[in-house]
Amino acid sequence: xxxxxxxxxxxxxxxxxxxxxxxxxxxxxxxxxxxxxxxxxxxxxxxxxxxxxxxxxxxxxxxxxxxxxxxxxxxxxxxxxxxxxxxxxxxxxxxxxxxxxxxxxxxxxxxxxxxxxxxxxxxxxxxxxxxxxxxxxxxxxxxxxxxxxxxxxxxxxxxxxxxxxxxxxxxxxxxxxxxxxxxxxxxxxxxxxxxxxxxxxxxxxxxxxxxxxxxxxxxxxxxxxxxxxxxxxxxxxxxxxxxxxxxxxxxxxxxxxxxxxxxxxxxxxxxxxxxxxxxxxxxxxxxxxxxxxxxxxxxxxxxxxxxxxxxxxxxxxxxxxxxxxxxxxxxxxxxxxxxxxxxxxxxxxxxxxxxxxxxxxxxxxxxxxxxxxxxxxxxxxxxxxxxxxxxxxxxxxxxxxxxxxxxxxxxxxxxxxxxxxxxxxxxxxxxxxxxxxxxxxxxxxx
Amino acid sequence: xxxxxxxxxxxxxxxxxxxxxxxxxxxxxxxxxxxxxxxxxxxxxxxxxxxxxxxxxxxxxxxxxxxxxxxxxxxxxxxxxxxxxxxxxxxxxxxxxxxxxxxxxxxxxxxxxxxxxxxxxxxxxxxxxxxxxxxxxxxxxxxxxxxxxxxx
Ligand SMILES: Cc1ncc(COP(=O)(O)O)c(C=O)c1O
Numbered sequence: 001x002x003x004x005x006x007x008x009x010x011x012x013x014x015x016x017x018x019x020x021x022x023x024x025x026x027x028x029x030x031x032x033x034x035x036x037x038x039x040x041x042x043x044x045x046x047x048x049x050x051x052x053x054x055x056x057x058x059x060x061x062x063x064x065x066x067x068x069x070x071x072x073x074x075x076x077x078x079x080x081x082x083x084x085x086x087x088x089x090x091x092x093x094x095x096x097x098x099x100x101x102x103x104x105x106x107x108x109x110x111x112x113x114x115x116x117x118x119x120x121x122x123x124x125x126x127x128x129x130x131x132x133x134x135x136x137x138x139x140x141x142x143x144x145x146x147x148x149x150x151x152x153x154x155x156x157x158x159x160x161x162x163x164x165x166x167x168x169x170x171x172x173x174x175x176x177x178x179x180x181x182x183x184x185x186x187x188x189x190x191x192x193x194x195x196x197x198x199x200x201x202x203x204x205x206x207x208x209x210x211x212x213x214x215x216x217x218x219x220x221x222x223x224x225x226x227x228x229x230x231x232x233x234x235x236x237x238x239x240x241x242x243x244x245x246x247x248x249x250x251x252x253x254x255x256x257x258x259x260x261x262x263x264x265x266x267x268x269x270x271x272x273x274x275x276x277x278x279x280x281x282x283x284x285x286x287x288x289x290x291x292x293x294x295x296x297x298x299x300x301x302x303x304x305x306x307x308x309x310x311x312x313x314x315x316x317x318x319x320x321x322x323x324x325x326x327x328x329x330x331x332x333x334x335x336x337x338x339x340x341x342x343x344x345x346x347x348x349x350x351x352x353x354x355x356x357x358x359x360x361x362x363x364x365x366x367x368x369x370x371x372x373x374x375x376x377x378x379x380x381x382x383x384x385x386x387x388x389x390x391x392x393x394x395x396x397x398x399x400x401x402x403x404x405x406x407x408x409x410x411x412x413x414x415x416x417x418x419x420x421x422x423x424x425x426x427x428x429x430x431x432x433x434x435x436x437x438x439x440x441x442x443x444x445x446x
Numbered sequence: 447x448x449x450x451x452x453x454x455x456x457x458x459x460x461x462x463x464x465x466x467x468x469x470x471x472x473x474x475x476x477x478x479x480x481x482x483x484x485x486x487x488x489x490x491x492x493x494x495x496x497x498x499x500x501x502x503x504x505x506x507x508x509x510x511x512x513x514x515x516x517x518x519x520x521x522x523x524x525x526x527x528x529x530x531x532x533x534x535x536x537x538x539x540x541x542x543x544x545x546x547x548x549x550x551x552x553x554x555x556x557x558x559x560x561x562x563x564x565x566x567x568x569x570x571x572x573x574x575x576x577x578x579x580x581x582x583x584x585x586x587x588x589x590x591x592x593x594x595x596x597x598x
Contacts, residue, residue, distance in 0.1 A: 381466065385488055385513035386457070389573060393453045402489050415489055415511050444457040 059395025067421035109325035118249035134259030134274030149175030210242025216374030225254025267327030271320030343373030373422030520580030
């Protein structure tokens with residue numbers, strides 16, 4: 001259960017000694033591995049990513065914008081190219097050999113991603129354009145069938161606009177209301193509010209991010225899921241960051257819906273997955289109409305194809321699905337737990353140096369073990385855009401802005417932050433480059 | 447390719463001075479034009495107010511949030527157009543825009559005064575829109591001050 005003292009305990013620890021923040025902390029979810037994972041062979045992995053090996057503005061590229069999108073390994077690029085070169089055809093439509101092969105690869109990719117999610121039934125895996133489309137699908141389809149005046153949707157102030165605006169749209173259409181969990185000074189969800197809000201008995205669905213893209217916070221999804229379910233509501237998990245940066249098992253997480261994107265986990269853009277429990281998906285009306293999603297079509301009415309095709313109108317992103325399957329193959333080959341541990345060791349390394357910089361303001365949990373590979377910060381009176389321009393001049397790519405989380409920026413009273421985000425191919429030397437370039441910022445803004 | 451020289455020309459003293467001590471920052475109680483502009487991709491914001499009397503910008507104020515380039519450019523712009531005929535202000539806007547697009551002649555135009563410090567921004571294409579935000583607001587405000595379109 002949520003410990004109401006937690007926030008204050010953390011805050012006071014933070015003031016006395018940032019290094020000793022070991023208070024009774026609800027375990028972030030998914031649970032960090034108990035067995036130590038072997039360190040990544042980063043130098044070998046880097047060879048798989050052609051885009052990393054280039055100079056930007058006369059300096060070797062340091063790519064620290066992974067929360068926005070990841071680079072792609074040759075294994076993914078080869079899978080996409082191989083499909084177009086040898087098997088390209090439309091799926092489910094032709095009787096000919098290429099169509100058979102394309103369909104097999106496309107449906108094989110679905111099975112592959114199902115395994116990645118810990119899902120037995122591949123028909124529960126629906127291809128989308130990405131997280132945003134998956135959440136819009138649930139909001140529009142499930143929402144129109146299940147929401148009405150007086151009903152509530154539970155969100156939080158750390159949600160990406162993708163997990164906020166679709167709910168605003170459906171709330172307006174149905175008369176439902178939105179409720180929000182606050183975010184603490186430490187960048188965690190104010191868990192005691194979960195019970196308070198659920199106690200009203202009006203929440204039909206909670207939609208929360210597994211990992212904050214702006215702060216890196218690993219949210220205790222399992223704990224929240226149990227409370228949401230006890231109140232008779234459903235849980236949608238925004239897995240855009242979670243699937244890329246933490247081990248995922250949708251059943252262990254306690255999710256009812258799980259949406260994520262290929263491009264954040266070494267796969268191509270334009271492809272993503274919505275997973276949902278079969279009985280929920282089967283009870284939902286179609287989201288888009290067209291080819292692929294029908295069974296029998298008459299002038300006034302049609303009947304729908306069974307799952308997953310009900311929600312896949314039109315020619316799908318076949319190459320994208322194949323590329324995404326290659327990406328999850330790659331990630332599982334490396335090991336999601338090892339990737340998270342690697343990111344956390346980079347975060348710890350970065351935080352230790354950044355805390356020494358005069359004028360730094362850091363956002364997010366104190367402890368690297370409470371976050372994935374994201375570090376958000378401000379430096380003196382240099383605006384994040386200026387920081388980003390200066391870093392770019394030295395080959396260091398970070399993100400500056402509101403990170404599609406304007407509620408969170410408002411919560412902290414800032415318009416924007418600078419954000420460095422790490423992935424499996426980043427190194428300590430790159431963190432050093434980041435810190436050195438921040439010294440340039442300090443010099444220029446002295 | 448960006449060099450250190452280009453960086454230090456981007457963040458030279460005059461620009462940081464306007465960023466830290468913006469001129470004409472605040473609010474006019476009465477204004478002929480009141481424009482709010484926002485760059486949705488980066489979140490930079492500007493509110494620009496003009497008081498126009500007999501074709502002359504008699505007073506101007508701005509408020510804003512954003513990077514040093516956007517806020518310094520807006521500050522420099524207000525310093526230059528205050529007291530200027532509207533036509534002159536628009537002339538400054540078009541010469542400054544030309545400078546942002548790399549026109550060397552515009553960069554040598556002394557009438558741009560402090561704004562010339564921003565010439566280096568032209569080498570940073572993604573930042574040009576920051577520098578132009580204030581002028582976009584100025585053009586919008588001048589239109590507003592001219593009153594509703596007469597439909598001619
Ligand atoms: C937490 C989170 N949710 C949702 C999204 C939206 O993902 P996409 O733009 O791939 O649909 C992102 C990434 O932009 C994200 O980080």
